[in-house]
Amino acid sequence: MGTPAADIDIDEALVATLVSEQAPELAGQAVRIVANGWDNVIARIGNDWMARLPRRQAAVELIANELRWLPELAPRLPLPVPVATVAGVPSDRFPFPFAIGRWLPGLPVAEVDLADLAATARTLATFVRAMHVPAPADAPTNPFRGVTLRQRADAVGERVERLGSQIDGTRVRATWGHLSATPAWAGPPLWLHGDLHPSNMLAVDGRLSAVIDFGDMCAGDPATDMAVAWMMFDLAERAQFRDLAEVDDNTWARAAGWALNLSLAYLTADDTTSMPAIGRTTLAAVLTEFS
Numbered sequence: 419m420g421t422p423a424a425d426i427d428i429d430e431a432l433v434a435t436l437v438s439e440q441a442p443e444l445a446g447q448a449v450r451i452v453a454n455g456w457d458n459v460i461a462r463i464g465n466d467w468m469a470r471l472p473r474r475q476a477a478v479e480l481i482a483n484e485l486r487w488l489p490e491l492a493p494r495l496p497l498p499v500p501v502a503t504v505a506g507v508p509s510d511r512f513p514f515p516f517a518i519g520r521w522l523p524g525l526p527v528a529e530v531d532l533a534d535l536a537a538t539a540r541t542l543a544t545f546v547r548a549m550h551v552p553a554p555a556d557a558p559t560n561p562f563r564g565v566t567l568r569q570r571a572d573a574v575g576e577r578v579e580r581l582g583s584q585i586d587g588t589r590v591r592a593t594w595g596h597l598s599a600t601p602a603w604a605g606p607p608l609w610l611h612g613d614l615h616p617s618n619m620l621a622v623d624g625r626l627s628a629v630i631d632f633g634d635m636c637a638g639d640p641a642t643d644m645a646v647a648w649m650m651f652d653l654a655e656r657a658q659f660r661d662l663a664e665v666d667d668n669t670w671a672r673a674a675g676w677a678l679n680l681s682l683a684y685l686t687a688d689d690t691t692s693m694p695a696i697g698r699t700t701l702a703a704v705l706t707e708f709s
Contacts, residue, residue, distance in 0.1 A: 421454075421455070421456055421688050421691075422456065422474060423474075424473040424474055425473065425474040426473060426474070426512070426513070426514070428459040428461075428471050428473055429451070430449045430450060430451055430461065432511070432512065433449045433451070433459075433461040433469055433471065434449045435511065436471075436506060436511065436512055437449065437463060437469065437518070439509070439511070440504060440506050440507070440518075441504045441506075444464070444518070447463050447467070448463075448464060449462070449463055449469075450462045454473070455473075457472060457473065457474065457476070457480060457633060458470050458472055458473060458477060458481065458633070459471045462521060463518070463521075465521070466520060466521050467518060467519070467520060467521055468500075468518070468519060468520070468521045468522075469506075469516060469517065469518045470500070470516060470517045470518075470519075471506075471512070471514065471516040471517075472514045472516065475514075477514075477633065478514050478515065479558075480634065481514070481515055481516065481517060481633060483558045483632075483633070483635060483636075484500075484502075484517065484632045485502055485505045485515060485517055487558070487632075487635060488501055488502075488632050488635065489501050489502070491549070491609060491635075494548050494551070495545060495548050495549060495629075496541075496544050496545055497541070497545050497626065497627070497628055497629050498522055498627065498628040498629075499628065499629055499630070499632065500517070500519050500520075500522060500628075500631075500632070501519055501520075502517035502518060503518060503519050504517070504519070505517065506518060522620055522627075522628045522630065523620070523622055523627070524620030524621050524622045524627045524628060525620065525621060525622075526616065526617045526618075526619070526621075526692065527616040527617070527619040527620065527621050527626065527650070528615075528616035528617040528692040528695070528696060529692065530621045530624060531624060532621060532624050532626070533624030533625055534624075534625070535650070535651060535652070535655045536654075536655055536658060537625070538626050538650070538651075538655075539647075539650075539651055539656070539658045539662070540658065540659075540662055541626045542619075542626065542646065542650075542659060543658070543659045543660075543661075543663040544662065545629060546611075546614070546640070546643050546646075547662070547663050547664065549609055549610070549611060550609060550610070550640045550643070551608060552606045552608060552609075553606075553607050553608060553609045553637035557607065557609065557636065557637040558635070558636045558637065559607075559636050559637055559638065560612060560634055560636035560638070562634075563610060563612040563613070563634055563642050564607070564610050564636050564637060564638015564639050564642050565638060565639070566602045566603075566639070567597065567600070567675045567676070568598055568602075570598075570679045571594075571598060573683070574594055574598075574678070574679050574682060575591075577682035577683065577685070577686055578590055578591060578682065580686060581685055581686065584685065585685070585701065589705060589709050590678070590682075593678060593704065593705055593708050593709040594675065594678055596708065597671055597672070597674050597675035597678060597708060598675050600668050600671040600672050600675065601668050602639070602672075603639035603640070603641065603669070603672070607637035607638050607639075608637065608638070608639075608640045609636075609637060610634075610635060610636055610637065610638055610640060610642050610643050611629065611632060611634070611635060611643050612632070612633075612634030612635050612636050612642065612643070613631060613632075613633065613634040614629070614642075614645075614646045615646060615649055615680070615684075615696055616649055616650055616692070616696055617691075617692045617693070618630050618631040639669075639672065640669060641669050641670075641672035641673040641675070641676050642673075644660075644663065644665060644670065644672075644673030644676070645673050645674075645676035645677035645679075645680055646677075647659045647660065647673065647677070648673075648674065648677035648699075648700045648703040648704050648707075649680075649696055649699060649703075653707065674704050674707065674708055677700050678700075678701065678704045678705075680697075680700065681696075681697040681698075681700035681701035681704065682697070682701070683697070684696050684697030684700065685697035685698065685701070
């Protein structure tokens with residue numbers, strides 16, 4: 419599955435113009451496009467600032483949610499996150515909201531060797547525990563995150579068929595059947611990052627330094643975020659992560675179900691990205707532990 423086509427072309431000249439109009443204090447600094455992702459274009463402004471602009475209509479609600487809610491959550495989080503200091507508004511020049519904020523240094527965790535996985539597990543467990551607090555009634559929901567595993571059953575089945583001989587379909591279906599039968603989350607909807615994987619974290623000098631891309635933030639079952647444990651850690655580090663994050667048996671089993679579900683989605687992603695490799699690692703870890 420390739421990256422979706424953009425609904426609007428975003429180049430450095432456009433970003434520079436938007437900066438001069440909506441963040442004039444940053445005008446005149448060099449603008450450089452550094453990423454052109456699934457939903458957003460990322461531009462670096464000088465050395466210390468960045469802009470994040472939706473490249474398609476489907477991403478507008480996601481960045482609007484991030485602009486609305488992340489400033490409220492950020493102060494309680496133990497790692498830096500991309501809080502906007504300027505909330506760009508739609509105009510005749512650019513029809514979508516966008517964000518300007520501080521540049522967060524580091525490389526995606528998916529691209530580096532972490533210096534200490536046990537320390538990373540501790541740091542990440544502290545982060546998710548701080549993130550997972552009851553969400554207000556008007557918090558966004560997401561039909562693809564934070565819902566019951568049974569609501570993802572059709573997608574799992576379709577991806578198993580699509581992947582064919584690339585995976586052990588019989589084993590995957592059996593493991594999914596076991597994990598998806600776990601009782602559903604019975605607590606209040608909690609805040610979730612919603613897309614917590616190694617490409618949405620940064621590392622500096624081999625140490626976890628920031629969590630980025632909160633476009634899928636929503637309220638729901640915290641097991642969705644806990645799936646990251648199978649993406650990043652071996653059995654010993656997963657156990658440490660679980661203990662520090664204070665995860666009960668049913669939530670842990672649902673988290674493994676989410677990891678399996680997400681691994682299949684990642685395996686069908688664009689081969690030019692890090693996602694298929696993350697999918698292979700995740701699926702192997704879940705099947706080793708649960709099948």
